[in-house]
Amino acid sequence: MNLLELKNVNKIYCQGESEVVALKDINLVVEKGEFTTIFGPSASGKTSLLNIISCLDKPSSGKFLFDGKELSGLGKKDLDLFRENNIGYISNDFDLIPYMTIYENVEYAARLVEKNNIKLKNKVMQILQYVELYDLKNKRPNELSSAQKKRAVIAVVMVKEPVLVLLDEPTINLDSKTADQIMEIIIKMNEDLGTTMIFSTRDLQMIDYAYKIVGIKNGKIGNNIEFESWMYYYGLRECLFFL
Ligand SMILES: Nc1ncnc2c1ncn2[C@@H]1O[C@H](COP(=O)(O)OP(=O)(O)O)[C@@H](O)[C@H]1O
Numbered sequence: 732m733n734l735l736e737l738k739n740v741n742k743i744y745c746q747g748e749s750e751v752v753a754l755k756d757i758n759l760v761v762e763k764g765e766f767t768t769i770f771g772p773s774a775s776g777k778t779s780l781l782n783i784i785s786c787l788d789k790p791s792s793g794k795f796l797f798d799g800k801e802l803s804g805l806g807k808k809d810l811d812l813f814r815e816n817n818i819g820y821i822s823n824d825f826d827l828i829p830y831m832t833i834y835e836n837v838e839y840a841a842r843l844v845e846k847n848n849i850k851l852k853n854k855v856m857q858i859l860q861y862v863e864l865y866d867l868k869n870k871r872p873n874e875l876s877s878a879q880k881k882r883a884v885i886a887v888v889m890v891k892e893p894v895l896v897l898l899d900e901p902t903i904n905l906d907s908k909t910a911d912q913i914m915e916i917i918i919k920m921n922e923d924l925g926t927t928m929i930f931s932t933r934d935l936q937m938i939d940y941a942y943k944i945v946g947i948k949n950g951k952i953g954n955n956i957e958f959e960s961w962m963y964y965y966g967l968r969e970c971l972f973f974l
């Protein structure tokens with residue numbers, strides 16, 4: 732079952748007189764429950780693509796379907812509500828609330844979807860255990876390492892049980908050991924909860940975790956011929972899936 736479909740999507744940013752073409756004729760299908768890796772260098776269009784998929788931004792042309800429905804007709808309020816209920820977006824600048832503890836941060840998010848206090852507490856405790864922050868639940872964000880903070884952000888997003896979770900370069904600025912930890916948590920959540928996940932990376936090491944790779948370069952999703960040269964260039968062993 733398809734969850735997302737992008738058809739001939741283009742994104743052009745206008746900056747005064749000049750235009751930046753960030754996405755060119757993107758065609759992409761993501762099925763429910765899939766774990767998709769968007770792999771490409773800096774400025775290739777990864778964030779632009781995730782912004783469209785998260786409904787934060789609209790394509791300049793082309794269609795974006797979520798669960799078979801085009802959302803471009805929705806007004807801002809309805810679109811915000813739709814996003815709140817369905818999509819978790821772990822962007823690079825996602826911030827925790829600094830004066831709240833980790834527990835309170837997760838609880839604050841969970842309260843949007845769970846009104847029953849006992850269930851709420853259980854949910855928060857469960858997700859904190861999942862991301863291995865249970866023992867640090869009473870710390871504030873500035874007392875955590877960047878990897879721990881990232882795991883707290885994952886808890887804040889996942890506790891709302893979104894249908895789709897987007898992660899924009901979640902392992903950037905992390906050492907490879909903590910990056911591996913983050914990836915293992917994300918993959919476990921995809922497997923255990925069946926959440927559809929899309930994560931972007933420019934880090935070749937993260938390819939090891941890929942199930943389906945969408946290569947992007949200069950705003951275009953690569954074709955197989957282009958990818959063969961990438962495989963050679965990056966020394967990839969194999970490609971499990973490529974569009
Ligand atoms: N808001 C914006 N205004 C103008 N140009 C932008 C904007 N956002 C991104 N771009 C440009 O679009 C291209 C793709 O950027 P981006 O999607 O951020 O790539 P990535 O996430 O892969 O680094 C880049 O050339 C970038 O400079």
Ligand SMILES: [Mg+2]
Pocket residue numbers: 777778779899
């Ligand atoms: Mg980016």
